[in-house]
Amino acid sequence: MTVTLKKLAAELNVSPATVSLALRGVPGIAPGTVTRVKELARKYDYVQSNIGRALQSRHTRLIGYLLPGITRTFFNEILQGAGEETASRNYGLLVGWVNPGDEHLEHQINLLLEKDIDGLIISEKYHLIDRYLPRFKNRGKPVVFCSNKASEGYVEIITDNFYGGYLAVETLFKHGHRKILGSVELEERFRGNAAAAEHFGVELGKSLSAEDALKKLLADNQYTAMAAYSDDQALDIIYGLRRNGRRVPEDVSVIGFNGGALGERPEFQLTTIEQQRLDLGRCAVKSLIEQIENPDYVPVNQYLKPELKMRKTVATITTGGA
Amino acid sequence: MTVTLKKLAAELNVSPATVSLALRGVPGIAPGTVTRVKELARKYDYVQSNIGRALQSRHTRLIGYLLPGITRTFFNEILQGAGEETASRNYGLLVGWVNPGDEHLEHQINLLLEKDIDGLIISEKYHLIDRYLPRFKNRGKPVVFCSNKASEGYVEIITDNFYGGYLAVETLFKHGHRKILGSVELEERFRGNAAAAEHFGVELGKSLSAEDALKKLLADNQYTAMAAYSDDQALDIIYGLRRNGRRVPEDVSVIGFNGGALGERPEFQLTTIEQQRLDLGRCAVKSLIEQIENPDYVPVNQYLKPELKMRKTVATITTGGA
DNA sequence: CTGAAAGCGCTTACAG
DNA sequence: CTGAAAGCGCTTACAG
Numbered sequence: 001m002t003v004t005l006k007k008l009a010a011e012l013n014v015s016p017a018t019v020s021l022a023l024r025g026v027p028g029i030a031p032g033t034v035t036r037v038k039e040l041a042r043k044y045d046y047v048q049s050n051i052g053r054a055l056q057s058r059h060t061r062l063i064g065y066l067l068p069g070i071t072r073t074f075f076n077e078i079l080q081g082a083g084e085e086t087a088s089r090n091y092g093l094l095v096g097w098v099n100p101g102d103e104h105l106e107h108q109i110n111l112l113l114e115k116d117i118d119g120l121i122i123s124e125k126y127h128l129i130d131r132y133l134p135r136f137k138n139r140g141k142p143v144v145f146c147s148n149k150a151s152e153g154y155v156e157i158i159t160d161n162f163y164g165g166y167l168a169v170e171t172l173f174k175h176g177h178r179k180i181l182g183s184v185e186l187e188e189r190f191r192g193n194a195a196a197a198e199h200f201g202v203e204l205g206k207s208l209s210a211e212d213a214l215k216k217l218l219a220d221n222q223y224t225a226m227a228a229y230s231d232d233q234a235l236d237i238i239y240g241l242r243r244n245g246r247r248v249p250e251d252v253s254v255i256g257f258n259g260g261a262l263g264e265r266p267e268f269q270l271t272t273i274e275q276q277r278l279d280l281g282r283c284a285v286k287s288l289i290e291q292i293e294n295p296d297y298v299p300v301n302q303y304l305k306p307e308l309k310m311r312k313t314v315a316t317i318t319t320g321g322a
Numbered sequence: 323m324t325v326t327l328k329k330l331a332a333e334l335n336v337s338p339a340t341v342s343l344a345l346r347g348v349p350g351i352a353p354g355t356v357t358r359v360k361e362l363a364r365k366y367d368y369v370q371s372n373i374g375r376a377l378q379s380r381h382t383r384l385i386g387y388l389l390p391g392i393t394r395t396f397f398n399e400i401l402q403g404a405g406e407e408t409a410s411r412n413y414g415l416l417v418g419w420v421n422p423g424d425e426h427l428e429h430q431i432n433l434l435l436e437k438d439i440d441g442l443i444i445s446e447k448y449h450l451i452d453r454y455l456p457r458f459k460n461r462g463k464p465v466v467f468c469s470n471k472a473s474e475g476y477v478e479i480i481t482d483n484f485y486g487g488y489l490a491v492e493t494l495f496k497h498g499h500r501k502i503l504g505s506v507e508l509e510e511r512f513r514g515n516a517a518a519a520e521h522f523g524v525e526l527g528k529s530l531s532a533e534d535a536l537k538k539l540l541a542d543n544q545y546t547a548m549a550a551y552s553d554d555q556a557l558d559i560i561y562g563l564r565r566n567g568r569r570v571p572e573d574v575s576v577i578g579f580n581g582g583a584l585g586e587r588p589e590f591q592l593t594t595i596e597q598q599r600l601d602l603g604r605c606a607v608k609s610l611i612e613q614i615e616n617p618d619y620v621p622v623n624q625y626l627k628p629e630l631k632m633r634k635t636v637a638t639i640t641t642g643g644a
Numbered sequence: 645c646t647g648a649a650a651g652c653g654c655t656t657a658c659a660g
Numbered sequence: 661c662t663g664a665a666a667g668c669g670c671t672t673a674c675a676g
Contacts, residue, residue, distance in 0.1 A: 001462045004653055015663045020655060030661055045457055047435045051376045052653030055668045060373065062416075062437065069402060073583060076398045080391060083419050087430060092437045094384075094414045097405050108409060113369045115384065115414045135367055140323045239588055261395060266561055267589060326669060337647045342671060352645055374669030377652045 003044040005052075012036055023048070054116065062092045063288060064112040067123040069097035073260070075123050078147055081281025082121060089289055091118075098124055109135065117141065119288045126151040142291035144299070146284035147277075157284040160303035164273045165192020168227040168255050171271075171308055173200040176317040177253060179222045181205040181213055183229040189257070193227055214240040217252055224252060224317055231256035231263045231272055238268075238313065249315035259309060269312035276304050325366040327374075334358060345370070376438065384414045385610060386434040389445040391419035395582070397445050400469055403603025404443060411611055413440075420446055431457065439463065441610045448473040464613035466621070468606035469599075479606040481597045482625035487514025490549040490577050490595050493630055495522040498639040499575060501544045503527040503535055505551040511579070515549055536562040539574055546574060546639055553578035553585045553594055560590075560635065571637035581631060591634035598626050 009016040014033065022029045022037035023046075040046075054060040065082055067075045079095065086093040094115060096108040109132045112120060119142040122129055130151050136143050143154055150156035165188070172180050173196065182193040184206050197204035205223060207213035210233045217223050217237070228234035234256035238248045246252055256263055259274030283302055290297045327345075331338040336355065344351045344359035345368075362368075376382040387404055389397045401417065408415040416439055418430040431454045434442065441464040444451055452473050458465050465476055472478035487510070494502050495518065504515040506528050519526035527545065529535035532555045539545050539559070550556035556578035560570045568574055578585055581596030605624055612619045 001460065005655095006653070016653085017655075017664085018662060020653095021662090024655095028661065033661080045460065047432065049653055050437050051373050051382065052668090053655075054373045055377055055653075055670090056655045058668075062414075069406070073395065073398065076395065079417075080419050083417055084391070084421075087418060087433055090433065090436075092384075092416045092433060093418075095401075095405055095417050096409060096415075097402050099406075110369065111409055111412065111414060114412075115372050138323070138367065235587065235589075262584065262587075265557065267557075327671095328669075338669085339648085339671075340646060342669095343646090346671095350645065355645080371669055374652090375671075377654090377669075378671045380652075 002049075003046045004049070005046075008037065008040055008044070008046060012040060059118050059292070060092075060116045061090060062094055062115060062117045063285070063292075064094045064096065064115075064117040064120045065123070066096050066098055066108060066112070066120065066129070069099040074258070075147070077260070077277035078123065078281040078284075081278030082146070082285050083281070084278075085282040085285040089285070091285075091289065098128070102128075105129070106132070113139075118292045119143065121146050121284045121288060123147050126154075140295075142288055142299070144284050144288045144291075147275075147280050150301070155287060155299040155301055157280060157287060157302045158304070159275045159280065160305050161186055161188040162192040162195070163303070164257060164275075164306040165189035165194075165227070166196040167192075167306070167308055168257065168273050169193045169196035169202060169204070170200065171255060171310075172225045172227065172253060172314065173202050175225075175253065175314055177202070177225040179203045179205070180225045180227060181207055181216055181223045182227045183207050183209075183213060183233070185209070185229040189229070210236040210240075213237055217241060218244055218246070225314070226252065226254045228254060228256050231258040231260060231270060234270055234272070234313070235262070235268060238270075249313050253314040253317075255314055257306075259306075263309075263311070271311045271314040272309050273306045274309045275306045279304055324371075325368045326371070327368075330359065330362055330366070330368060334362060381440050381614070382414075382438045383412060384416055384437060384439045385607070385614075386416045386418065386437075386439040386442040387445070388418050388420055388430060388434070388442065388451070390447075391421040396580070397469070399582070399599035400445065400603040400606075403600035404468070404607050405603070406600075407604040407607040411607070413607075413611065420450070424450075427451070428454070435461075440614045441465065443468050443606045443610060445469050448476075462617075464610055464621070466606050466610045466613075469597075469602050472623070477609060477621040477623055479602060479609060479624045480626070481602065482627050483508060483510040484514040484517070485625070486579060486595045486597075486628040487511035487516075487549070488518040489514070489628070489630055490579065491515045491518035491524060491526065492522065493577060493593075493632075494547040494549065494575060494636065495524050497547075497575065497636055499524070499547040501525045501527070502547045502549060503529055503538055503545045504549045505529050505531075505535060505555070507531070507551040511551070532558040532562075535559055539563060540566055540568070547636070548574065548576045550576060550578050553580040553582060553592060556592055556594070556635070557584070557590060560592075571635050575636040575639075577636055579628075581628075585631075585633070593633045593636040594631050595628045596631045597628045601626055 005016045005019050009019045022034045083093045098105050121144050123146050145156040184190045234254050256270050256272035263270030263272050287299050327338045327341050331341045344356045405415045420427050443466050445468050467478040506512045556576050560576050578592050578594035585592030585594050
């Protein structure tokens with residue numbers, strides 16, 4: 001049913017090697033032969049089989065992507081960015097979702113190994129996956145972490161969380177806020193908060209969760225703004241504030257972190273620090289393919305700058321005192 | 323670097339065939355040999371290569387999934403359901419996003435064909451993809467449409483939209499509503515609306531879009547409820563109603579269609595008809611693999627029943643008159 | 645119970 | 661410019 005090189009060769013009375021060379025445009029084949037081969041190939045809708053090619057080259061041009069199954073939304077755009085970049089390079093993207101429960105993960109790893117992927121992108125906690133990494137390394141298959149901190153000795157392509165944290169507090173400062181609550185849920189981001197707070201002379205509080213933040217914002221009337229851990233958390237906090245009679249942004253400003261469709265809804269109009277999710281996926285693929293195709297390439301970590309998305313949950317206040 | 327059957331065979335002084343049989347547990351190999359082979363395989367972390375196997379069996383155990391690139395959220399859970407089912411059957415899932423612009427699509431199709439997928443799932447408009455289907459059919463590769471209407475002669479695994487439409491109007495009827503606005507954006511679903519309206523003796527209006535629906539709801543105070551085309555549309559309508567001083571659900575009830583995280587937010591608490599998205603993906607994979615592995619299997623369309631998710635945008639009203 | 649051979653679809657030297 | 665051969669990693673008959 002499927003047309004192979006051999007069948008084309010037989011029909012044209014040439015050797016399979018000639019057909020192979022002609023189709024790939026390798027120089028040194030008579031122009032007439034090339035034309036006849038290409039015509040017949042088109043007529044029969046011949047498509048080169050990856051399995052023949054891969055067996056020979058030891059490269060399948062397949063890359064794997066492992067991502068958490070529970071987080072239903074966050075990784076979608078990253079995945080799509082990865083998929084688009086992958087396709088544009090003539091690679092295929094093999095996706096595996098990891099659900100809690102280790103058995104499942106080991107099965108996914110074996111599946112990817114069996115399918116002979118050339119490299120792997122991981123958007124999953126490194127401590128879950130650490131133990132499996134040598135299985136890829138031993139086979140010379142590169143691994144890149146995307147949007148998640150990498151295991152020791154591996155490359156990470158992630159948002160510049162320090163910068164994002166800095167930008168959040170800087171933005172609030174520029175709108176007149178002098179006492180701001182941060183979240184320590186992501187250490188690097190809070191360090192960015194702290195650096196900006198120190199630089200601009202802002203007082204910075206710590207919260208451990210949405211509930212904790214809400215409690216502190218309600219208890220202490222000095223806080224005029226919150227730099228939240230995520231958009232979801234920002235919305236939860238805004239919801240809690242409003243239920244408790246506080247206005248957002250008139251009484252308290254809130255800035256999120258992530259971007260995506262949710263904060264865009266007219267009901268929310270959430271000001272946020274937006275991650276470049278499509279680019280995270282794209283850059284991870286670029287780095288991985290570079291490593292696959294060029295063994296001498298020394299990969300480096302990449303930290304993508306998030307961008308301020310100004311909407312309507314941050315207000316300018318006139319600082320009392322100063 | 324990578325350990326092959328041959329290397330194991332050489333080290334054990336047996337033939338590759340013996341190693342192959344031993345590893346797969348084919349009966350007729352001396353138990354001692356099986357043990358020695360398996361031990362060495364584990365020691366070297368031998369993993370059977372799909373390319374060798376596939377070349378031989380003409381099946382890669384890879385399936386493709388083509389989905390639209392613009393709709394960033396709707397297909398994620400379907401895709402994940404598909405991925406989980408795929409993995410549990412020891413298949414790999416090759417994902418391709420289709421963005422507007424035909425070149426891109428043809429490229430994706432060629433990519434999937436090259437990668438020798440055993441079958442294809444499509445969540446894309448059939449008229450975009452029609453012309454490429456013979457390329458799969460001619461190669462004996464089954465194609466299943468998932469969550470989208472299928473091309474002539476192909477199988478579809480989709481939500482039972484008629485039932486969903488019926489359920490929406492039935493639900494509103496049971497809450498006392500007697501004049502309801504529907505949406506004709508999805509024909510089958512509106513036919514379900516209409517069937518319920520007729521059965522319960524409810525008056526049913528037509529709207530063409532969110533704006534149109536809002537206009538009609540505001541203009542005609544007789545409508546007490548809206549069966550929306552989607553959750554997004556439902557939220558847009560609720561937003562518009564509230565901005566115009568109408569209360570939801572006290573003045574107008576609104577029921578969505580889809581399910582997902584958005585409507586669950588406490589700000590919305592959207593009552594909706596929820597599609598079984600994970601199951602749509604799973605069922606599509608099941609049908610496809612059945613077709614791949616059993617050529618005699620005659621696939622059938624599947625219509626998955628959506629479920630009512632009662633939240634807070636539908637209220638019971640006391641019908642004036644009756 | 646085990647090995648030698650052939651072959652799946654390709655590509656890469658090599659010979660002519 | 662073209663063909664014959666060998667080989668990539670496996671599995672499937674077949675012979676012994």
